[in-house]
Amino acid sequence: MQILQIGRLSNDVNQHLERQYSACALWQQTQSGEFLQQSGADFELVVTSAAYGLNAAQIAALPNLRAVCSFGVGYDSIDVQALQQRGIALSNTPDVLTDCVADVAMGMLIDVSRGISAGDRYVRAGLWGSKQRFGMGSRVSGKKLGILGLGRIGLAIAERAQGFKMHIAYHNRHRVSALDYAYADTLQDLAAWADYLLVACPGGAATEHLVDAAVLQALGEHGFLINIARGSVVDEAALVQALAQNHIAGAALDVFEHEPNIPAALLQDERVVLTPHIGSATRETRMDMDALLLQNVAAFINKGQLLTPVS
Structure with a gap:
């Protein structure tokens, strides 16, 4: 053959x-x-x-x-x-690759909440002890995690999040009857409920720009977006706008719409954690x-x- x-x-x-x-x-x-x-x-x-x-x-x-x-x-x-x-x-x-991608998802969630990589940059820049103080982070434990796409990777993320005593809900095309996690009928409902909206669904035409301006608005000024799935699922222009207008608290992105090209606004925003599509890279x-x-x-x-x- x-x-x-x-x-x-x-x-x-x-x-x-x-x-x-x-x-x-x-x-x-x-x-x-x-x-x-x-x-x-x-x-x-x-x-x-x-x-x-x-x-x-x-x-x-x-x-x-x-x-x-x-x-x-x-x-x-x-x-x-x-x-x-x-x-x-x-x-x-x-x-x-399920475990490694789920590990990265949780790492990015913690990072964007607690400012770990931002803190690293702050220390390396010699700012510790200066008049420019490092800001407060957001607690992770006990918060509400909304997962878009509860497949293999989404389930592995949910299992890890339970170790942080997080409350978990999800949105799929269909409810999974065998699961005990709460189900949101719409993605906008899930975003409105969640402190963190984590994207773990497949890419492609069916999910393109599923996370749009309305979903980000529902996520709210204290909510964080994490995407370890496909860049096409998130409307990147709407995300840039949501951050500029403080409609959400921050974002952690391992994937992008036009990899390896990333909008300058995301590169310059300290509230955004960026990694070069490393979910399975071990x-x-x-x-x-x-x-x-x-x-x-x-x-x-x-x-x-x-x-x-x-x-």
């Missing part, structure tokens, strides 16, 4: 795919579009990632494509509808993600089935 690799992954994955399967590296082709038009029919399996994706034009140029194995949990950069129309299977690498998790990606490739080649198919 011929494999097409869309973009560069880890050295281990790149070398394994080349040695084991003689995979073709699309990123090494000087004219990738022309290459697909000429040779696209050769490939039955594509390896890609949430960063590189797979668009409708690429899928159309692969008439014999049977499966796509993607590195990462998100697949909003892959044209799922185009795959579904042709019955092409898709896998991602869920579960193995050595252990990335090794597990590599292994699961390659296991999906092997399972499809050997058995015609994926281990972690996207439903």
